[in-house]
Amino acid sequence: MQTKQMKIAFIGLGIMGSNMASHLAKNNLNLTVYNRTPKNFEHFGNSNVTIADSVKNAVKDADIVFSMLSTPQVVEDVFFGTAGALNSMKKNAIWADCSTVNPSFSIRAFEEATKYNIRFLDTPVSGSKIPAENAELIFLVGGEENTLNEIQPYLNVMGNKVLHIGDIGKGASFKMLVNMMLAQSMLVFSEAILLGEKMGISKDFLLDTIPNLIVSAPFTKSKALAIKSNNYDVQFPLEWMHKDLHLATITAYEHNQPLFLANLTKEIYAGANQNGMGRDDMSAIYKFLELKK
Structure with a gap:
């Protein structure tokens, strides 16, 4: 340098x-x-x-x-x-x-x-x-x-x-959009895997296949590995994802912009946080939903 x-x-x-x-x-x-x-x-x-x-x-x-x-x-x-x-x-x-x-x-x-x-x-x-x-x-x-x-x-x-x-503020603004989408994508991915299991499709097949589809966010490949091994060692703490969603809802209020899905997502992450998963990786939202099935 x-x-x-x-x-x-x-x-x-x-x-x-x-x-x-x-x-x-x-x-x-x-x-x-x-x-x-x-x-x-x-x-x-x-x-x-x-x-x-x-x-x-x-x-x-x-x-x-x-x-x-x-x-x-x-x-x-x-x-x-x-x-x-x-x-x-x-x-x-x-x-x-x-x-x-x-x-x-x-x-x-x-x-x-x-x-x-x-x-x-x-x-x-x-x-x-x-x-x-x-x-x-x-x-x-x-x-x-x-x-x-x-x-x-x-x-x-x-x-x-x-x-x-x-x-000033635009870097923070863009980061908020990125994390809002990240949190919701992880939730959608987890729900899809769990429903697939309920319909009798192999969990391993789902975790090996869905992340490689065009409809899936690329980051789900690494999260699928975490779910498969039941290893939620922290890469991005779930509690900080909950915090970021909360900040997004504050910002939406300031701009008079409804966030229907992000608010729902925030409450689901809040539930996982309340259940002692805050210091796990954010992919532990799958583990939380699994407990609710």
Whole structure:
């Protein structure tokens, strides 16, 4: 990677963030990382990554701050207000928020960042654990193109495509559409498999065949393997899919747009979450429906 050496901070080292930050570390960048809760930093091996003891110390010298946090409330807690990260960042630094949040929150984050003379981009990603491990994420960006150009080399390290969707909030908007379709597609696929079983068709045949049909979303191939082996190790936590559906319904309300199917889907994921499947992969929605048959 050839670019002007900048100081980078990465905030949030969960399933996605730890893998994303590890790719930056492998490129010998000037990287500082921070996680709110104690974390195993084995992803970074023997690299010269600095592990900060507070978010303020993580961001204070950074030219670019990436964040990958779980919910809008967590982003607000970490970044907003006099005790937040924005108050400790350098003037004219860039904050690129990779968290999945609702578009109106991204606009609010931009407004908050502007108070501190911080440049902001919403940069959520399309992809889950495996694409993050393989640097195959797609970044969905909202904000100024010139600011995007400055961080693009680092996005290219963590992913293999960058889509500039539009102005502030548009990256978050597009991510919302992607996850809304992902959740519903997983539900439709699960219902089809379960009905097929009830009609006497082999479960293995269904799981081997339906994902290869033109009517099926490509991601169902990997989810079929999970269902077949009854292995719901987390790639995309079901509880965060439920959260994303909730954010979609909030956004629909803000725009006076009915979401009949997404609201129903949200309640089904809520049921699975309530039944202790929140930390399973989102494909565990099949397991939840199976219990109801």
